[in-house]
Amino acid sequence: MEEIDVPCHFLCPISMQLMRDPVTVSTGITYDRESIERWLFSCKNNTCPVTKQVLSDTDPTPNHTLRRLIQAWCTLNASCGIERIPTPKPPIDKIQIVKLLNDAKKSPQMLQKCLQRLRSIANGSPTNKKFLEASGVVEFLASIIKKNESTAIELACECDEALSILYHLEISETGLKKLINSDSEFVKSLIHVLKCGNHQSRAYAIMLMKSVYEVADPSRLMSVGSEFFIEVVKILSDNISQQASKAALKLLVEVSPWGRNRIKAVEAGSVPVLIELLINTSERRASELILVVLDRLCGCADGRAELLKHGAGLAIVSKKIFRVSHEATDRAVRIICSISRVSATSRVLEEMLQVGVVSKLCLVLQMNSSGKTKERTREILKLHSRVWKNSGCISANLISTYPS
Secondary structure, eight states, rough: OOOOOOGGGGGGGGTSBBBBSSSEEETOHHHHHHHHHHHIIOOOOOOOTTTBBBBOSSSSSEOOOHHHHHHHHHTTTTGGGOOOOOOOOOOOOOOHHHHHHHTTTSHHHHHHHHHHHHHHHHHTTTHHHHHOOOOOEEEEEHHHHHHHHHGGGGGGHHHHHHHHHHHTTTTOOOHHHHHHOOOOOOHHHHHHHHSOOOOOHHHHHHHHHHHHOOOOOOOHTTOHHHHHHHHHHHHHHTTOOOHHHHHHHHHHHTTTHHHHHHHHHHTTTTTHHHHHHHHOOOOHHHHHHHHHHHHHHHTHHHHHHHHHHHTHHHHHHTTTTTTSHHHHHHHOOOOOOOHHHHOOOOHHHHHHTTTHHHHHHHHHHHTTOHHHHHHHHHHHHHHHHHHHHHOOTTHHHTTOOOOO
């Protein structure tokens, strides 16, 4: 096949590929729709890739003239193997969406057809997702999920579908805030799904809840109920998917700065579950999140007691020092520091020697750790030097670094 030079103004400035659906942004630069939408929505940028100017409008205008020129060029070069690009489908009309949502109320069959159509539209492009959100689809899907809590089992399949579509819509921060602020029942509905749903719907529910709580007001985060913690811990315990577990961990990170929430999390059985997860994971981000939550929970007496009750609690925390990342090392030292300051009975101090915690702390002083981490480590070692310094459990090369 003869090699053809494509005219440079037919190429998208982002992908450098032949444009199939050229659109022009507010700065006057033309891009292929798929590429600029990925830049704007998936990568969350608000600037023109070429000029770096902030875009006054993120809805690009179709460049029909250029598209026709590209199509004509494709036709002229068909003998060289160039296929004519198809004419793009016309954009979705808001009236169509409104009619679709209204028709869904007429019967269960119409509701199923509506959900299938919404999924198809949402899968079309990032622009379609944005358009559906602006057309009230988020509120419509949320209403289906709420009905599932109080009505018969036959709505369960529709609820699962609504959850899936709602998650894949990638709702904007504004949309999430509107959802949680205008509808206090929505989070209760998600908790109901966590409690009664199948694995897939529970996964979507926990990921949606994570997104919602990331933008929620602190007052809402401080007033989370005990049932929330019970169901989030069950997600971690059931280990239904890596994505769901990470969402649950991030949720616990969001709500754990407040003392009462820490107690509720501990009462829900989170500490032994987190320790077991830490034992069984080698993934960096998951380990970091677990250590952040354990650090927060060790800020209360019940949390420290639960960590010490677990036979592998101290050992696995110290094992993660230097094994994961600088952040994980810092969090592990913070946990040990919390234990050392207020929960260091003679039995605990002896256990720290036996499982290698003290040796690991001596090693921290030798390594290139952050200033605060070294400072905490030095404080711990000084605090219990009378018990630890002359112990035979610490090797000679490490005992030489023991702070006086």
